[in-house]
Amino acid sequence: MTLASTPLLSRRRLLRAATALPLAGLAGAAMAQKSPSALPVLQVWKDPNCGCCQDWVDYLKADGFVVQVFDTGNTAVRRRLGLPDRYGSCHTGLVGGYVIEGHVNAREIRRLLTEKPDALGLAVPGMPVGSPGMDGPVYGDRRDPYDVVLVLKDGSSRVYQSYFRS
Incomplete structure (x- = not known):
């Protein structure tokens, strides 16, 4: 036929x-x-009273991440995971075997999980205004330049991505 x-x-x-x-x-x-199922669960340790940490968690959820939150603080877990204090911020995450410290952009976390470098993880040291969770009207829409750094297993780092720099 x-x-x-x-x-x-x-x-x-x-x-x-x-x-x-x-x-x-x-x-x-x-x-x-x-799809949330395409990404591993991102665990986050933070202070229960920190608004910017919760804003970062909400930002990740809106981007498709499944986030498991532990409101127990993050200093002890950061040390347990081997991240040097000089990269510290107000919350610590763990996803796919990588440490995520501070206000790291979802795009860079996805890139890390795709590229799978031989590294400890990513960090945005401190709390730069304009980074995810540290942005919006409460900060006067200010956007300070900052770097997302790739922290290597020996404790050294290199810039993984710069934001707001010319």
Whole structure:
């Protein structure tokens, strides 16, 4: 039987199926990029009273991360994970075996999980205004330059991504 001799109803089904398959594939690919199941759970240790830490957690959730929060402070866990104090901030995360210290951008966390460098993790030392969780109207929309650093296993680091620098 040829397409020309196929009943009209069958041809319509065939055409619908042929056009739906590529669209289904595109939708699936888009969902996989932002799907929480595609990312490992990001655990975060923070002070229970810290508003900027919670803002960072909310920012990550809005970007598709599943976040497990421990309101127990972060100093002890940062040391247990081997991150030198000079990279310290107000919260510490762990995702895919990497330490995430401070107000690290979701984009860089995703990049880290994709590239899988031989490193301890990422850090945004201190609490730079304009970084995720340290942004918005409460800060007068100020945006200070800052670096996301890749912390290597020997404690050294290199700039992984700079923000707001010309």
